[in-house]
Amino acid sequence: MTRLHKPQHRRSPALGIGRTLALVLPVVLVLSGTLAVARVNWSGSGSDSMLTTSASDVSTRADSRAPQDVLRDRLLLELQEEDPGVALTHLQEEIHRSPSLARHCVEVARSLGRAAVQKYGAVKAQSYARPVCDTSFAAGVAAQDD
Numbered sequence: 384m385t386r387l388h389k390p391q392h393r394r395s396p397a398l399g400i401g402r403t404l405a406l407v408l409p410v411v412l413v414l415s416g417t418l419a420v421a422r423v424n425w426s427g428s429g430s431d432s433m434l435t436t437s438a439s440d441v442s443t444r445a446d447s448r449a450p451q452d453v454l455r456d457r458l459l460l461e462l463q464e465e466d467p468g469v470a471l472t473h474l475q476e477e478i479h480r481s482p483s484l485a486r487h488c489v490e491v492a493r494s495l496g497r498a499a500v501q502k503y504g505a506v507k508a509q510s511y512a513r514p515v516c517d518t519s520f521a522a523g524v525a526a527q528d529d
Contacts, residue, residue, distance in 0.1 A: 451487035458491065459498050467499040467511035467520070475515050488516035496523020 454477055462470040474492060478485050492515055499508035505524060512521040 451484055455491045455494050462498050470495050471513055471515050492516040492520045493523035496520040500524050
């Protein structure tokens with residue numbers, strides 16, 4: 384009798400790669416989607432989360448952040464706990480104490496102006512304006528009002 388020759392089935396490398404991708408790709412997609420969702424600020428606007436920063440958070444992160452960022456966060460916290468007048472006074476004092484911060488004064492004062500509008504409304508926030516950093520606080524109030 385004649386013996387039939389059985390064909391040998393060889394697995395092609397493409398088939399192995401395809402199967403590996405079919406198993407690994409969904410896991411990678413799920414993990415990357417989870418990480419992307421975890422990084423999204425779901426609270427609304429980015430400035431709100433900064434306004435609710437506690438004093439202990441500010442001092443903990445202060446070591447690794449730029450001095451103007453630490454100052455801005457501290458003054459935003461003061462604005463929330465007291466009023467914009469106190470924060471503006473402390474801004475002016477810090478600029479006199481550390482002249483290297485003067486180039487960031489406009490940016491910090493505008494941030495305070497925007498935060499004051501969010502807390503007090505445009506009319507009341509404008510009442511706290513004073514000539515700190517070339518009236519940048521007032522510019523921040525006006526920009527937020529638009």
